[in-house]
Amino acid sequence: MKNRNKYLVIIFLITASTIIFEITLSRLFSYMLSYHFAFLVLSISVFGLGVGEIIYAKYSDYFNKQKHWIFISIPLIIILSLSLMLLLPVLISSLGQQMTLFFFIIFTTIPFLAIGVMFSFIFQINSKKSYLLYSSDLLGASMGALISVFILDSISILIIFISLASFLFILFIIILFIENKFNYKIVITFLILTSGSAIIFSNLDVPIAISKDKDLLRLMNNPSIQSSVVESRWNLFGKTDLVEFSYPDGSNSFSIFIDGAAGSELISLDELEQTPSKFGHVIAHFPGFFPLQFLEAGEKDTSLIIGPGGGIDIAANYFGKVNFIEAAEVNPSFIELMQKYNPSTFSSKNNIKIIENEGRNYVRKFEDKYDLIFLTIPITKSSRSTDFYMLTENYLFTVEAVEDYLNALTYNGRLVFTMHSYEEIYRFLSTFLEAKNRTGISNGEALKQVYIISNGMKPVIIIKKNKFTIEEIELRHFTAHQNELDRGVFFFPFIEQIKIDTVLYTDLNFQWQMFDKIIYDVADNKYSFAEVSQSSAINLKPTFDDAPFFYNFQIGIPDNMVVLLFILAAILIWLIVLRKKSYGLSGLDEHSEKQRSIFNQYSLISILLGFAYFLIQAYTFQILNLSLDSPTKSISVLLFLFLLGNGFGSLLTWIIHKNYLRFISIIILLIIIISAFEFFFIIPLLRESASLHWLLASTSIPAILLGIPFPLLLKATAKIKSSNGIAFLLGLSSIGGVAASSLSIILALLYGFKSTLILALLTYASIIFLTQKTYKQQLLKES
Structure with a gap:
C-alpha cells in the first residue's frame, strides 16, 4: 500500500477520534459548566482546530522538521489538558468565575490546536490527493458520531478519554514509521509520560465548576447537610447522580440530578401510603395537586406526565385517583435509577407506565387523548445537542407545543404546568395567548380557560381546553385562598379584582391587589399581552419551534455570545x-503573482464554503429535531448519516479532472434549488405525515451535494503547487464553519432558525458569483 493510501486510513481514524473527543468533551462540559458557558468554551476551543491548521501553513517549514515531536506529544497534551481542567475548580476556585472560564478555554484549545497542525501536515504532504483525504475525513467524522452513541452509553467518560489518547498514540507511531522518523528514545519518553499522566487522570473526580445553575454543587457545599453519592451514571444524555442527604434533625432524603442540576427528590408511593404525616407534608407542599381535587370521575381517566422527576407528579396523580398514568422521560439512565431505587413509584404499580421518549415528540407521535398533561419544573439547564444552546426543555414551551398539547387533550382536558418564577409564568402565558390568537381568540377570551395559583415558590398555571364556567372558578378560587395558594402570581377569571391602597400609621403607603395586575388587566381587555412583551425590560415574547429559546429572558444578544463575537472579529482581522x-x-514558481491572486480568491471561497455548509447543517438538525424520539442519541445518528452523505459526495469528485470552478458553480446552484425546495416544501409536508426514515432519506441528496464543492476547490488549489496552500484552505474553511455554528445561534435567538437557512442560500449564491468571476480571470490571464 502506498503512503498516500495509508494516510487515507489514518485520516479516517484520526478524524473519528477527534469527533468522539469533541462529543465526549461536550458531555463533560455539560456537567462541569452551565450550558451557556459550556457553549462559549467549546466554541472557542474548536476554533483552535482551524487556527492550528493556519499556524501550520504559516510555519510549515518549522513544523515539518519538528513533526515527530509534535505528533507523538498530542496524546500527552490531551491527557494533561483534561487533568488540569478537572483540577481547575479546586486549584483556582478563589480566582472567581471569569478566571476559571479563561483557563478552561486555554486548556481545551491547546489539544485542538495540536490536532489542527497534524491535520494540515497530512493534507499538505498529500496535496494531489487532498480531495480523497477530505472524503476520508468526512467518513471518519460520520463514524465517530455513530461510535459516540454506543460508547457514551456504556463506558466511563474518563476511560473514553484515556482510550482515545492511547489510540492516537499508536496512530502517531505508525505515522512516524511511514515518514521514517521513528525514534525509540522519543517514543519511550512520551510513552512513559503519557502513561503516567493517564494513571493520574483516571483517579481524578469530575467536579462541578463554579455555577449558580448547579443545584448539586450548592447542596453539597452546605455545611449543615451531609451528602453522599449513592450511584452515578454517564450516558450520551449527560451524568445522572442519585444523592442521599442527611439533615441535622436525623432525617434523610434522596434526590436525583441531571448534570448537577434539576434536583428532584425521590417520592415513594409505598412510603406515602404507610406514613400519613409524610403524605400530608408532601402533598400540601405541592400545588400541582390542587386542580386534581375538583375533577369528577370521568375527568381523570388518563394523564400524561412529561418529565416525572423523582415522582412528585406521579404521586399527585396516583393519590388524585387518576385511573391510568403515563410518564415520558427522555433520559434512560434516569429511568433505570428510579426503577432500581424507587420501584413503588416507577415500576410496581399496574396503572403507572414509564415511557422512554421525549415528551413533546410522544404527544405528536401518538393520537391518544389525555384528561391531564402535567409538567413540573422540567428544566435541566444543560445542553442536549451539539450547539449547547438547544436545551431539550425549550421545545416543551413553544406556540406549536401548546397547540400539540391542546390537541392531545380530551374535551374537558387540562394542562397543569408548574414553573419557577413570575418570568416563566408570564412567558408561557404569552406563548399560550399567541397560540390562541392564531385561532382568532382574543386574550380576554383565552384567559377564561386559565387560572394561576402559587404557594410563593412554585407558581402553577392550569389551562383547560375549553372555557371554565363561573361555578367551577368560584369554588377553586375560594379553596385556593383557604390553602394559601394566593402567594405570588395569582389569577382567576370571572372574579372581580380587590385592591387596597391606604396609608398606614407609620405614614407608609400600602398597596395590595388580590390578582396579578398585568394578567388581570389583559383579561379585562385593557391591553394585550403582546403590548406587555414589547414594553418589558426582559424578553417575554412568545417562543416558536423556529426559535425555541424559552429560558432566554435577555433582550438582544446574550452576554456570552457578545464575547464570542469579539473573538470572531479578532480572528477576522487576523485573516x-x-x-x-x-x-x-x-x-x-515564476508565475507566483498570478498564483497568489488566484489563491486569494480561493481563500475567500473556502471561508464561504465552510460558513454556508455549517449554516445548512444547523438548520437541518433543528428542523428534524422534533421528529426524534431521543434528541441526543438521534442527533448523533443524524450527524452520522449527514456526514456519510457528505463523504460519498466528496468521493464523487474523483471523476472530475478539469473546470473545477465551473463544476463548483453548477453543484452549488443545485444545492440552492434542492435545499430551498426541500426545506420550504418537502420536509414541512413530511413532518406531519411521514416517518423519520422518510425525513432522513429526504435530506440525503442535499447531504451528498454539500460534500462536493470543497474537495473540488482543493483539487484546483493543488494545481497552484504551493507547499502550504492546501493547509491554508483547510484552516480557513474550518474557521468559517465554526463561525457559522456560533452565528447560527445568534441569528436564531434574534430572528429564528429560518434566517440561518436564508443566509446559507445567500452565501452559496455569492460563491457562484465568486467562482464565475475567478474562472473568467483565469481565462484572461491564460490568454
Whole structure:
C-alpha cells in the first residue's frame, strides 16, 4: 500500500477520534459548566482546530522538521489538558468565575490546536490527493458520531478519554514509521509520560465548576447537610447522580440530578401510603395537586406526565385517583435509577407506565387523548445537542407545543404546568395567548380557560381546553385562598379584582391587589399581552419551534455570545492581515503573482464554503429535531448519516479532472434549488405525515451535494503547487464553519432558525458569483 493510501486510513481514524473527543468533551462540559458557558468554551476551543491548521501553513517549514515531536506529544497534551481542567475548580476556585472560564478555554484549545497542525501536515504532504483525504475525513467524522452513541452509553467518560489518547498514540507511531522518523528514545519518553499522566487522570473526580445553575454543587457545599453519592451514571444524555442527604434533625432524603442540576427528590408511593404525616407534608407542599381535587370521575381517566422527576407528579396523580398514568422521560439512565431505587413509584404499580421518549415528540407521535398533561419544573439547564444552546426543555414551551398539547387533550382536558418564577409564568402565558390568537381568540377570551395559583415558590398555571364556567372558578378560587395558594402570581377569571391602597400609621403607603395586575388587566381587555412583551425590560415574547429559546429572558444578544463575537472579529482581522500578504504562500514558481491572486480568491471561497455548509447543517438538525424520539442519541445518528452523505459526495469528485470552478458553480446552484425546495416544501409536508426514515432519506441528496464543492476547490488549489496552500484552505474553511455554528445561534435567538437557512442560500449564491468571476480571470490571464 502506498503512503498516500495509508494516510487515507489514518485520516479516517484520526478524524473519528477527534469527533468522539469533541462529543465526549461536550458531555463533560455539560456537567462541569452551565450550558451557556459550556457553549462559549467549546466554541472557542474548536476554533483552535482551524487556527492550528493556519499556524501550520504559516510555519510549515518549522513544523515539518519538528513533526515527530509534535505528533507523538498530542496524546500527552490531551491527557494533561483534561487533568488540569478537572483540577481547575479546586486549584483556582478563589480566582472567581471569569478566571476559571479563561483557563478552561486555554486548556481545551491547546489539544485542538495540536490536532489542527497534524491535520494540515497530512493534507499538505498529500496535496494531489487532498480531495480523497477530505472524503476520508468526512467518513471518519460520520463514524465517530455513530461510535459516540454506543460508547457514551456504556463506558466511563474518563476511560473514553484515556482510550482515545492511547489510540492516537499508536496512530502517531505508525505515522512516524511511514515518514521514517521513528525514534525509540522519543517514543519511550512520551510513552512513559503519557502513561503516567493517564494513571493520574483516571483517579481524578469530575467536579462541578463554579455555577449558580448547579443545584448539586450548592447542596453539597452546605455545611449543615451531609451528602453522599449513592450511584452515578454517564450516558450520551449527560451524568445522572442519585444523592442521599442527611439533615441535622436525623432525617434523610434522596434526590436525583441531571448534570448537577434539576434536583428532584425521590417520592415513594409505598412510603406515602404507610406514613400519613409524610403524605400530608408532601402533598400540601405541592400545588400541582390542587386542580386534581375538583375533577369528577370521568375527568381523570388518563394523564400524561412529561418529565416525572423523582415522582412528585406521579404521586399527585396516583393519590388524585387518576385511573391510568403515563410518564415520558427522555433520559434512560434516569429511568433505570428510579426503577432500581424507587420501584413503588416507577415500576410496581399496574396503572403507572414509564415511557422512554421525549415528551413533546410522544404527544405528536401518538393520537391518544389525555384528561391531564402535567409538567413540573422540567428544566435541566444543560445542553442536549451539539450547539449547547438547544436545551431539550425549550421545545416543551413553544406556540406549536401548546397547540400539540391542546390537541392531545380530551374535551374537558387540562394542562397543569408548574414553573419557577413570575418570568416563566408570564412567558408561557404569552406563548399560550399567541397560540390562541392564531385561532382568532382574543386574550380576554383565552384567559377564561386559565387560572394561576402559587404557594410563593412554585407558581402553577392550569389551562383547560375549553372555557371554565363561573361555578367551577368560584369554588377553586375560594379553596385556593383557604390553602394559601394566593402567594405570588395569582389569577382567576370571572372574579372581580380587590385592591387596597391606604396609608398606614407609620405614614407608609400600602398597596395590595388580590390578582396579578398585568394578567388581570389583559383579561379585562385593557391591553394585550403582546403590548406587555414589547414594553418589558426582559424578553417575554412568545417562543416558536423556529426559535425555541424559552429560558432566554435577555433582550438582544446574550452576554456570552457578545464575547464570542469579539473573538470572531479578532480572528477576522487576523485573516484580513494574512490575506493582504497572500497568507505567506511558499513554494511557488515564476508565475507566483498570478498564483497568489488566484489563491486569494480561493481563500475567500473556502471561508464561504465552510460558513454556508455549517449554516445548512444547523438548520437541518433543528428542523428534524422534533421528529426524534431521543434528541441526543438521534442527533448523533443524524450527524452520522449527514456526514456519510457528505463523504460519498466528496468521493464523487474523483471523476472530475478539469473546470473545477465551473463544476463548483453548477453543484452549488443545485444545492440552492434542492435545499430551498426541500426545506420550504418537502420536509414541512413530511413532518406531519411521514416517518423519520422518510425525513432522513429526504435530506440525503442535499447531504451528498454539500460534500462536493470543497474537495473540488482543493483539487484546483493543488494545481497552484504551493507547499502550504492546501493547509491554508483547510484552516480557513474550518474557521468559517465554526463561525457559522456560533452565528447560527445568534441569528436564531434574534430572528429564528429560518434566517440561518436564508443566509446559507445567500452565501452559496455569492460563491457562484465568486467562482464565475475567478474562472473568467483565469481565462484572461491564460490568454
